[in-house]
Amino acid sequence: MTSPDSDGLLAEQLLRLTRRVHRIQKRHLEQRDLGVTPAQSRLLRTLAHYASPPRMADLAERLEVVPRAVTTLVDGLEASGKVRRVADPTNRRVTRIELTDEGHGTLRALRGARRSAAEEILAPLTDKERAVLGVLLDTLIDGEAVKRC
Numbered sequence: 001m002t003s004p005d006s007d008g009l010l011a012e013q014l015l016r017l018t019r020r021v022h023r024i025q026k027r028h029l030e031q032r033d034l035g036v037t038p039a040q041s042r043l044l045r046t047l048a049h050y051a052s053p054p055r056m057a058d059l060a061e062r063l064e065v066v067p068r069a070v071t072t073l074v075d076g077l078e079a080s081g082k083v084r085r086v087a088d089p090t091n092r093r094v095t096r097i098e099l100t101d102e103g104h105g106t107l108r109a110l111r112g113a114r115r116s117a118a119e120e121i122l123a124p125l126t127d128k129e130r131a132v133l134g135v136l137l138d139t140l141i142d143g144e145a146v147k148r149c
Contacts, residue, residue: 021121028117034109035080041110043073044082044099048107053086053096082106 026038036044046062047054056074060067074097077083082103088094099107122130 021117024120025114025117028113028120029110032109032113034106034113036077036082036106036110039069040073040077040082043070043077044103044107044110047083047097047099047103053098055088055094055096059097077103 022038025041029036029038029041034041042063043059046059050058054062056067056070059074060070063070074083074085078085080102081100083097084100085095086098088096122133125133
């Protein structure tokens with residue numbers, strides 16, 4: 001069992017790692033001059049998982065943010081031509097958000113930036129340590145032990 005002091009240390013280490021990951025990803029995005037923030041990047045990646053254009057409320061729920069935050073992100077992405085608002089064909093009061101061709105291109109570039117950021121972050125670890133880290137992260141994310149073959 002861990003002591004309260006060690007739990008506090010682990011919590012601090014996780015927060016420091018989160019901030020480091022955010023800084024490194026932001027730098028990799030800026031180096032590629034994609035014109036998107038990390039939050040906009042997350043929205044684009046989330047949009048790509050939908051089979052059809054989602055409502056803003058759907059995005060807010062999936063991103064676990066308030067709808068106003070999604071509106072601000074969509075405004076910026078729409079201004080840069082990466083997404084567009086489209087009317088729902090069955091309910092004229094509903095607006096849906098879809099990726100444009102430029103948005104799809106940005107997504108491809110984002111994947112490269114995320115890969116290079118991950119390589120930088122994970123560089124100090126061996127393959128075995130990376131595998132262990134993956135299991136530990138899955139356990140923390142899912143809240144239960146994950147069995148891998």
